Amino acid sequence: MSEIEQAKHVLETERDAVLAALAHERAAAERAAEEQRRWRADVQALLERGRDVGLSVAEMADALGISRQWTNHLAKQAVDKEIRKRASSMQFACPPFPPRQPGD
DSSP states (O other), rough: HHHHHHHHHHHHHHHHHHHHHHHHHHHHHHHHHHHHHHHHHHHHHHHHHHHHHTOOOHHHHHHHHHHHHHHHHHHHHHHHHHHHHHHHSSSOOOOOOOOEEEEE
């Protein structure tokens, strides 16, 4: 095998190793993202429970170890999700708008 062929083989082997490692890291990232989604859902449920029993955002943020701003964001997402869920289950019956007349 010539030096050029050896160099090509080394590069191809390294290329394959890097691609395999990146694929492995992608899988790890997907698992971490799923765990993050589960954590967020659990925390949002706890924030909702905390609000129901009168805990302040500051108390919940301190217990969770995150900022009040981030705690508010998580709590707001839970409320927004519930509002969207309830709104989608409601039937809205609106009369159609009358046709526009020239000059309107």
